[in-house]
Amino acid sequence: KNEVEQSPQNLTAQEGEFITINCSYSVGISALHWLQQHPGGGIVSLFMLSSGKKKHGRLIATINIQEKHSSLHITASHPRDSAVYICAVRYSGGSNYKLTFGKGTLLTVNP
Amino acid sequence: DVKVTQSSRYLVKRTGEKVFLECVQDMDHENMFWYRQDPGLGLRLIYFSYDVKMKEKGDIPEGYSVSREKKERFSLILESASTNQTSMYLCASSLLAGYNSPLHFGNGTRLTVT
Numbered sequence: 001k002n003e004v005e006q007s008p009q010n011l012t013a014q015e016g017e018f019i020t021i022n023c024s025y026s027v028g029i030s031a032l033h034w035l036q037q038h039p040g041g042g043i044v045s046l047f048m049l050s051s052g053k054k055k056h057g058r059l060i061a062t063i064n065i066q067e068k069h070s071s072l073h074i075t076a077s078h079p080r081d082s083a084v085y086i087c088a089v090r091y092s093g094g095s096n097y098k099l100t101f102g103k104g105t106l107l108t109v110n111p
Numbered sequence: 112d113v114k115v116t117q118s119s120r121y122l123v124k125r126t127g128e129k130v131f132l133e134c135v136q137d138m139d140h141e142n143m144f145w146y147r148q149d150p151g152l153g154l155r156l157i158y159f160s161y162d163v164k165m166k167e168k169g170d171i172p173e174g175y176s177v178s179r180e181k182k183e184r185f186s187l188i189l190e191s192a193s194t195n196q197t198s199m200y201l202c203a204s205s206l207l208a209g210y211n212s213p214l215h216f217g218n219g220t221r222l223t224v225t
Binding site: 040044048103104 | 120142144151152153154155156159161169199201203213215217218219221
């Protein structure tokens with residue numbers, strides 16, 4: 001069964017710290033998504049990548065296709081970054097529309 | 112910006128009731144999705160629609176049906192609600208079905224079936 005594993009499950013940091021959240025998957029993919037879910041439910045798409053690295057503000061997402069691994073980094077973390085971060089992949093050869101989701105990483109940034 | 116609107120944030124229904132969850136998107140997206148999200152299980156796809164009146168079952172379609180009569184609206188129907196359908200329901204849309212199209216999510220509907 002193709003799975004997506006995220007680590008850590010929970011992460012608590014102090015404001016200003018550098019944060020790393022990891023995502024591993026089992027077979028070849030065509031795309032990987034990082035999503036952010038704030039308390040209350042709404043989900044926002046942060047990044048979609050299939051190779052290399054993307055940056056948006058204080059957020060950086062990297063992917064290593066050979067290692068089947070992606071990381072989401074947050075620089076100079078802030079309490080408003082507190083949320084659940086979800087990794088999702090679209091497996092190569094699978095249905096075009098189907099994503100497999102990780103269980104999420106709950107990040108709490110304390111002031 | 113794409114807006115995906117779910118009609119209710121919180122809903123409480125009784126076992127056996129027929130429940131309608133509505134979702135509307137304003138960007139003429141072809142594809143719409145219904146997911147449910149449960150603690151420890153992550154998001155799971157219930158149904159997907161790639162065009163008006165077209166639908167495909169996802170991973171957990173049992174106990175659910177869907178309707179897409181207009182491109183902008185995708186409804187999830189619980190024919191006879193049961194307590195194991197208590198969950199957070201999330202609607203999403205995307206422009207293309209392919210892997211390069213990001214998903215846009217609604218704010219979710221937290222359904223409690225008593």
